[in-house]
Amino acid sequence: xxxxxxxxxxxxxxxxTQLFVPRKYGKRFAVGASLLTFIVALxxxxxxxxxxxxxxxxxxxxxxxxxxxxxxxxxxxxMLLVLLTTFLVPLIxxxxxxxxxxxxxxxxxxxxxxxxxxxxxxxxxxxxFYVFWExxxxxxxxxxxxxxxxxxxxxxxxxxxxxxAGSLFMLVGLVFLYLHTPGSHTFDIDALYKAGRALDLRxxxxxxxxxxxxxxxxxxxxxxxxxQPDTYTEAPTQGTMLLSGIMLKMGIYGVIRWILxxxxxxxxxxxxxxxxxxxxxVIYASIIAITRSDIKRLIAYSSIAHxxxxxxxxxxxxxxxxxxxxxxxGAMLQMLAHGVNVVGLxxxxxxxxxxxxxxxxxxxxxxxxxxxxxxxxxxxxxLGAVALPLTDGFVGEFLLINSIYMFNPIMAVLGGxxxxxxxxxxxxxxxxxxxxxxxxxxxNFFDLTLNEKAVLIxxxxxxxxxxxxxxxxxxxxxxxxxxxxxxx
Amino acid sequence: xxxxxxxxxxxxxxxxxxxxxxxxxLFPLILVGLATALYFTLPQYNNNPSTWFxxxxxxxxxxAAFSRSIIVIAFLWFMMxxxxxxQETSGTDHFAxxxxxxxxxxxxxxxSNLTMLFLGIEILSLSVYVLAASDKGNILSNExxxxxxxxxxxxxxxxxxxxxxxxxxxGSFDLHTIRTSVATHQQPTMVLMGILLLLVGLCFKAxxxxxxxxxxxxxxxxxxxVTAYMATVVKTAAFGAFFRLFYTCFPDLIEQWSNVLWWIxxxxxxxxxxxxxxxxSVKRMLAYSSIAHxxxxxxAIVSMNGDASARSILxxxxxxxxxxxxxFTVLYIVSRNSGRDDxxxxxxxxxxxxxxxxxxxxxxxxxxxxxxxxxFFGKYYIFQNAITTHNTGLVIVAVLGALVGxxxxxRVIIAVxxxxxxxxxxxxxxxxxxxxxxxTTLLTLLLGIFPDWVLQWI
Numbered sequence: 001x002x003x004x005x006x007x008x009x010x011x012x013x014x015x016x017t018q019l020f021v022p023r024k025y026g027k028r029f030a031v032g033a034s035l036l037t038f039i040v041a042l043x044x045x046x047x048x049x050x051x052x053x054x055x056x057x058x059x060x061x062x063x064x065x066x067x068x069x070x071x072x073x074x075x076x077x078x079m080l081l082v083l084l085t086t087f088l089v090p091l092i093x094x095x096x097x098x099x100x101x102x103x104x105x106x107x108x109x110x111x112x113x114x115x116x117x118x119x120x121x122x123x124x125x126x127x128x129f130y131v132f133w134e135x136x137x138x139x140x141x142x143x144x145x146x147x148x149x150x151x152x153x154x155x156x157x158x159x160x161x162x163x164x165a166g167s168l169f170m171l172v173g174l175v176f177l178y179l180h181t182p183g184s185h186t187f188d189i190d191a192l193y194k195a196g197r198a199l200d201l202r203x204x205x206x207x208x209x210x211x212x213x214x215x216x217x218x219x220x221x222x223x224x225x226x227x228q229p230d231t232y233t234e235a236p237t238q239g240t241m242l243l244s245g246i247m248l249k250m251g252i253y254g255v256i257r258w259i260l261x262x263x264x265x266x267x268x269x270x271x272x273x274x275x276x277x278x279x280x281x282v283i284y285a286s287i288i289a290i291t292r293s294d295i296k297r298l299i300a301y302s303s304i305a306h307x308x309x310x311x312x313x314x315x316x317x318x319x320x321x322x323x324x325x326x327x328x329x330g331a332m333l334q335m336l337a338h339g340v341n342v343v344g345l346x347x348x349x350x351x352x353x354x355x356x357x358x359x360x361x362x363x364x365x366x367x368x369x370x371x372x373x374x375x376x377x378x379x380x381x382x383l384g385a386v387a388l389p390l391t392d393g394f395v396g397e398f399l400l401i402n403s404i405y406m407f408n409p410i411m412a413v414l415g416g417x418x419x420x421x422x423x424x425x426x427x428x429x430x431x432x433x434x435x436x437x438x439x440x441x442x443x444n445f446f447d448l449t450l451n452e453k454a455v456l457i458x459x460x461x462x463x464x465x466x467x468x469x470x471x472x473x474x475x476x477x478x479x480x481x482x483x484x485x486x487x488x
Numbered sequence: 489x490x491x492x493x494x495x496x497x498x499x500x501x502x503x504x505x506x507x508x509x510x511x512x513x514l515f516p517l518i519l520v521g522l523a524t525a526l527y528f529t530l531p532q533y534n535n536n537p538s539t540w541f542x543x544x545x546x547x548x549x550x551x552a553a554f555s556r557s558i559i560v561i562a563f564l565w566f567m568m569x570x571x572x573x574x575q576e577t578s579g580t581d582h583f584a585x586x587x588x589x590x591x592x593x594x595x596x597x598x599x600s601n602l603t604m605l606f607l608g609i610e611i612l613s614l615s616v617y618v619l620a621a622s623d624k625g626n627i628l629s630n631e632x633x634x635x636x637x638x639x640x641x642x643x644x645x646x647x648x649x650x651x652x653x654x655x656x657x658x659g660s661f662d663l664h665t666i667r668t669s670v671a672t673h674q675q676p677t678m679v680l681m682g683i684l685l686l687l688v689g690l691c692f693k694a695x696x697x698x699x700x701x702x703x704x705x706x707x708x709x710x711x712x713x714v715t716a717y718m719a720t721v722v723k724t725a726a727f728g729a730f731f732r733l734f735y736t737c738f739p740d741l742i743e744q745w746s747n748v749l750w751w752i753x754x755x756x757x758x759x760x761x762x763x764x765x766x767x768x769s770v771k772r773m774l775a776y777s778s779i780a781h782x783x784x785x786x787x788a789i790v791s792m793n794g795d796a797s798a799r800s801i802l803x804x805x806x807x808x809x810x811x812x813x814x815x816f817t818v819l820y821i822v823s824r825n826s827g828r829d830d831x832x833x834x835x836x837x838x839x840x841x842x843x844x845x846x847x848x849x850x851x852x853x854x855x856x857x858x859x860x861x862x863x864f865f866g867k868y869y870i871f872q873n874a875i876t877t878h879n880t881g882l883v884i885v886a887v888l889g890a891l892v893g894x895x896x897x898x899r900v901i902i903a904v905x906x907x908x909x910x911x912x913x914x915x916x917x918x919x920x921x922x923x924x925x926x927x928t929t930l931l932t933l934l935l936g937i938f939p940d941w942v943l944q945w946i
Contacts, residue, residue, distance in 0.1 A: 063943075065943050066869075131859045134864070138853070145901075160894065160898065164858075164891060164894055165887075168887045172883055172887065175872050175875045176875060179876055
């Protein structure tokens with residue numbers, strides 16, 4: 001069996017087996033299964049050929065009468081996202097604090113989520129892609145509904161209906177593309193690409209709107225973001241990590257895989273509007289983040305700001321040669337960086353909340369004196385999030401802003417504000433939470449436990465690794481990005 | 489044909505169970521009878537339909553597929569309803585009525601003559617009128633039966649009018665003769681009036697707005713197992729008949745009648761979904777949801793796309809019926825246990841009976857059309873055909889309807905996982921019900937993953 005199929009199957013089988021694992025061993029089993037997936041992904045990553053073609057392809061007929069196949073494989077773009085997913089899931093599982101309520105179902109849902117996410121990132125068939133796309137929504141919905149905060153019922157329902165609305169429009173778009181493939185129609189990705197490129201401007205604009213609704217809601221891009229802060233806040237920590245660390249990347253991946261190569265005219269027509277929306281979102285979210293007093297909410301808004309820059313960077317089509325390799329490469333790197341940073345930061349929030357029972361900035365302070373190791377981890381992640389050179393955020397953000405600059409310098413300046421504003425709210429939060437004198441709530445704050453170190457140290461290593469040698473990752477995705485943008 | 493004979497014989501045999509004192513063996517006998525009938529629907533006819541009774545009935549792949557689907561659903565339904573009927577009613581005559589109504593249902597999907605369509609509808613309806621009123625002590629059940637009867641007769645009137653006009657134009661009840669003569673006829677007004685009246689009659693039966701007013705009260709008032717039967721077998725037969733008529737007789741005039749049906753569908757989707765949101769009783773919510781599903785199904789008739797549309801209706805009715813049986817079974821168990829059928833009755837179910845709650849979640853996901861359940865592929869296939877035939881506008885309406893649908897189906901899921909106000913009594917599930925729930929859940933997932941199993945029937 002090819003490696004892609006193995007990568008999809010391991011979490012799926014593990015998710016089913018998990019249900020029969022005794023409660024005591026639930027966490028260990030889930031960590032083991034997800035680590036195994038990571039090792040397979042890592043081995044694949046190390047031996048990944050430098051070619052833009054799909055590797056490790058499995059193509060089995062699924063629904064014959066409709067030309068639907070179980071067609072999975074990876075190019076460099078998929079590889080990086082699969083690597084990110086498989087890297088983060090073991091850490092997310094590890095970050096769970098064992099308790100009565102964390103039943104095997106909880107771990108099973110996380111593994112099921114991993115299965116669906118890997119499926120999304122490796123599908124080479126439009127229908128399969130849609131099915132995995134929706135499948136990813138079910139476990140996260142139940143994770144949030146069953147283990148979320150006070151207002152979970154209404155918040156998660158809003159989240160579900162919001163994202164489903166986008167997805168259904170995407171489905172209509174996919175069917176439209178499918179009906180423009182020759183012969184008895186097929187959902188094969190290359191055929192859909194061809195069909196999309198051959199469409200006239202009007203159809204491309206409609207399709208662009210349909211697809212963008214799905215991806216824009218998932219990311220989320222202003223003004224489609226209204227579900228996000230509430231959902232991030234109400235979800236349990238692991239749910240927030242999955243949502244922000246990986247699920248958000250589905251939206252960006254969707255744009256790269258299903259809009260950029262399919263609808264060149266549509267992007268030329270509408271891309272600039274989306275870029276403006278994204279830039280507005282960046283500034284809007286940053287300003288709101290500055291005013292937040294709840295750290296979880298603050299990071300949720302910072303996530304909107306970061307995604308806004310990515311969205312702005314990829315929608316740009318250069319007028320000279322039609323290539324935006326820097327922008328897409330920047331997006332790839334920024335996806336990895338954002339995944340690592342945001343998962344780390346939400347874990348930091350979780351640690352603070354568990355020890356002090358509060359997330360209010362005002363009631364925290366002086367953690368540096370109480371927990372030096374914690375403070376160090378926190379500052380590294382914060383610096384990564386504000387894109388300091390040599391941390392992971394820098395290179396990606398640089399490439400993205402560079403690409404925006406080529407489109408419109410003013411927009412690049414506005415987008416560049418994200419770094420400055422980011423520094424304002426992140427460093428201010430850090431200063432108030434970690435520095436200063438201990439408050440009543442932080443009186444008994446203790447340093448990281450072994451388990452918490454095991455989660456944070458790999459993340460910190462990644463922050464530095466991506467920052468110092470981004471090329472390890474960029475060189476894997478480059479041929480694929482080039483091929484995607486130049487056509488075939 | 490053999491299927492029809494076996495079912496008729498089984499019905500008569502069932503009537504005698506009380507007199508001949510083999511009531512204990514009755515239930516296994518019915519299941520065996522249904523399985524045998526199912527076996528005789530298996531042969532493929534391809535392009536050689538076998539006709540019976542001077543072409544009154546014509547069996548082809550279409551009718552075989554729908555008969556198969558009807559019998560499978562009825563089989564599951566019998567397992568669901570056994571306890572209710574044997575414990576709370578005399579059993580035999582009610583079972584006989586159900587089997588007779590199945591005879592009507594199978595005629596409705598196999599007719600090749602308008603008289604046979606009329607007979608099939610009447611055989612089916614008369615049995616169900618009685619069953620709807622079968623809870624004699626309950627005034628709501630009586631109301632349901634009476635209302636259903638009045639409205640049903642009214643609809644039959646429309647249907648007969650339509651048949652008469654079409655007969656007046658073509659001089660024949662035979663479907664194929666009608667097709668050739670209406671296409672070339674000089675008096676389009678009469679033809680169109682006939683089609684319109686047939687459409688109204690069938691919309692009544694299929695509970696499409698604005699002819700759906702009877703449905704919520706009847707579904708709500710009838711005993712839950714009977715409601716489940718009306719929402720599944722009767723609906724499958726109604727759509728089987730509806731599609732067969734318009735596909736065989738009037739495809740050449742599609743431009744005329746599809747406009748009317750377009751608005752009927754849009755109205756149905758709008759009214760049913762919006763009204764379902766406001767319901768406090770799960771049973772009534774399911775009643776409105778069944779009207780909404782009729783709306784999705786009718787999209788397949790508007791976007792007539794050859795056999796692909798037939799397949800989409802077959803798949804949709806089957807997947808919808810399976811999930812609906814599961815949902816009604818859970819509802820039946822829960823409401824018997826707590827004596828209520830509002831959303832509150834489901835609170836805390838995840839704690840007291842995880843199996844039931846899992847079944848309910850899968851059923852709701854399927855009815856809402858979320859992959860990987862069968863409900864998703866059903867909707868998908870109908871949408872695909874509609875887009876193929878340039879009915880994208882209707883698909884947008886349906887997509888919005890489906891989103892509203894998620895809202896009310898997920899209310900059940902949320903209730904299931906919420907803590908109850910007071911500690912609930914543990915819910916016990918009989919073994920027969922466990923089997924039904926297991927099979928329906930498994931089928932919902934399997935058919936969703938392997939839709940080809942059903943699609944190749946036609």
